[in-house]
Amino acid sequence: MRAISIIYRKELGSYLRSPVGYLIAAAMLLVCGLLFQSQALGKEAKLSADVLSEFFRFCSGCTIGAAIALSIRLIAEERQTHTIVLLNTSPVRDAEIVVGKFLAALTFLAFIVSASFYMPMLIKVNGKITMSQVLVGYLGLILLGASVLSIGLFASALAKQYLVAASLALVLIVVMLQLYPLGIKLDEPLRSVLQDLDLWHKHFGLGFMKGILNLRDVVYYVAVSYFFLLLTTKTLEAKRWR
Amino acid sequence: MIRAENVCKYYGDKRALGPVSFEIADGETVGFLGLNGAGKTTALRIFACDLRPSQGSVIVGDIDAVKNPHEVRKRIGYLPEHPPLYQDMVVEEFLAYAGKLRQMSKSQIAKRMPAVLEATDLREVRREVISTLSHGYRQRVGVGQAIMHEPMLLILDEPTRGLDPVQIVEMRNMIQNLKDNHTVLVSSHILTEISETCDRLLVLGHGEVLASGSEADLASKMAGTSRTMVAVKAASESTNEDVAKALRNIDSVSDVSIGGSEEGATLFEVTSRAEVRAEICRIMVGEGHDVLQLARNHRELENIFLKLVKTEGSSDAGN
Incomplete structure (x- = not known):
């Protein structure tokens, strides 16, 4: 646990120190704000719940983008700058490295996502939505972000350079986002399997985005995160002491 | 005592090292000498528990590095060819981080820090960001992270690489001082430097130990x-x-x-x-x-x- 905390604090510190962290935060909030203003609010009259739902749709896209940008550097950068040797020759377990880095990225992502909180508050002030709808949406964003971070971290563990890591992460995420539309074209039981595995539509689009909290959606995102974190740990183990 | 027995390292079918066997006594300073591709870095990486030997055993103290690499890692300080430095960190902060990774407590770090800064002559730049330091200072920070936890075995892979003549002399003096408290393995291409710093030389070629002994021993043998x-x-x-x-x-x-x-x-x-x-x-x-x-x-x-x-x-x- 101590090693996790040491790596967590170091990684969080590097997000806060480097301009990259702030650039990612600024870019995400800018795009999110623009889309909220131009698309979610729009010109014609809408139900507050629909506006909130639209806000979470755009915000989830921005969260995915920010999570990829935050995660791809985590291990690939250590390889590129040779600092991975410090971790490899220290008495720290691979799982501790992975969890420490993941939690730091998740914390930073949570900061960024929570900075957009004023937007749903504007809807609440001017319309009729409940606080629980907003909180469920944000829980969804964090869980979706955690899953994307774990996928990005896995890509980062596989690659030596950012660009390769980013491409790998992007491919994995696009594939996982296309499982739902792909499933529609197939017969049962493959249809349900693919749709259940989709990263966004079923679990975020039909659940969290609409303010509906389903345990199975929470379990899905936790399972995806766990699965890719495990893959990342195994990848590091395979590359570290061989 | 550090002992390597029939250590081999293969990358696929290609043999990078071995079989090599040798012993290093506590407090000894041993130089690894060899041309590029001779297997120096591979040997040092195996001792640093960064690489697992394909065959053979490495014993550090009484611990088998193959069976229990984590225990050995606690006892080793390693400066690789490219010092593992986080460019955005302040020197003191980085050294503390390296200490924490090696399971040092806050109070141990606070107690040890002045000695490390003194040994590596980093006191003046302790509050500077690593990316702003010269190559010579960065190399010293690399040595600092390696000695932070007072390891029994200090492994320095080409510590003078890329340094100017003045920095080489300073680094050599630093290694001389470190000899008092650590068993040191050092590799270098600079032959005179190896002879001045080390008690014993291991000449590697094509992954094998070609000769071992002091400069005088090697001269009389050859x-x-x-x-x-x-x-x-x-x-x-x-x-x-x-x-x-x-x-x-x-x-x-x-x-x-x-x-x-x-x-x-x-x-x-x-x-x-x-x-x-x-x-x-x-x-x-x-x-x-x-x-x-x-x-x-x-x-x-x-x-x-x-x-x-x-x-x-x-x-x-x-x-």
């Missing part, structure tokens, strides 16, 4: 002779020939030649079958001559090294 340069200002009633005669009278000396003069002293090159520096000094002073300089021929190690590598090359060609 050529059966050792060369010493001595600058003597003869006593007023003596001539250079008298000095040469006195030198020739030393038991293992086979030849003495006069090599010229320097600052009023005459340079003699003494060829011997064994180490004779102490005896030369004793006899010269005893006969009233002034000894202004006494050193092994600085080209000797280079010659030994080239001979070893050439011997290996020709035996390979023969095979």
Whole structure:
């Protein structure tokens, strides 16, 4: 646990120190704000719940983008700058490295996502939505972000350079986002399997985005995160002491 | 005690190292000498538990590095060819982070930090961001992270790489000081540096140990002779020939030649079958001559090294 905390604090510190962290935060909030203003609010009259739902749709896209940008550097950068040797020759377990880095990225992502909180508050002030709808949406964003971070971290563990890591992460995420539309074209039981595995539509689009909290959606995102974190740990183990 | 037994490392079918076997006593400073691709870095990485040997065993203290790498990692400090530095961190913060990774507590770090800053001469730049430091200072920070947890074994892979002459001398002095508290393994291409810093040399070639011993041992093994340069200002009633005669009278000396003069002293090159520096000094002073300089021929190690590598090359060609 101590090693996790040491790596967590170091990684969080590097997000806060480097301009990259702030650039990612600024870019995400800018795009999110623009889309909220131009698309979610729009010109014609809408139900507050629909506006909130639209806000979470755009915000989830921005969260995915920010999570990829935050995660791809985590291990690939250590390889590129040779600092991975410090971790490899220290008495720290691979799982501790992975969890420490993941939690730091998740914390930073949570900061960024929570900075957009004023937007749903504007809807609440001017319309009729409940606080629980907003909180469920944000829980969804964090869980979706955690899953994307774990996928990005896995890509980062596989690659030596950012660009390769980013491409790998992007491919994995696009594939996982296309499982739902792909499933529609197939017969049962493959249809349900693919749709259940989709990263966004079923679990975020039909659940969290609409303010509906389903345990199975929470379990899905936790399972995806766990699965890719495990893959990342195994990848590091395979590359570290061989 | 550090022991390597039949250690081999393969990358696919390609043999990078081994089989090599050797022992290093506690407190010893051993230099790994070899051309590029000789297996120096592979050997050091195996000792640092960064690479797992394909065969054989590595024992550090009483711990088997293959079976229990984590325990060994606690006892090792490693400076690789490229120092593992986080450019955005402040020197002191980075050293503390390295200490924490090696399971040091906050109070242990606070207690140890002044000694590390002192040993690596980083006190002046301790609050500076690493990316703003010169190459020489970065190399020192690399050494600092390696000694932070007071490891029993310190592994330095080409610590003088890319340093200017002044920085090389400073780094050499730093290693000399570290010898007091650590067993040190150091690799370098700079042959004279290895001879000045290390108690013993391991010459590697094509992944194998070609020779092992002190510079004098290697010289006598390879050529059966050792060369010493001595600058003597003869006593007023003596001539250079008298000095040469006195030198020739030393038991293992086979030849003495006069090599010229320097600052009023005459340079003699003494060829011997064994180490004779102490005896030369004793006899010269005893006969009233002034000894202004006494050193092994600085080209000797280079010659030994080239001979070893050439011997290996020709035996390979023969095979």
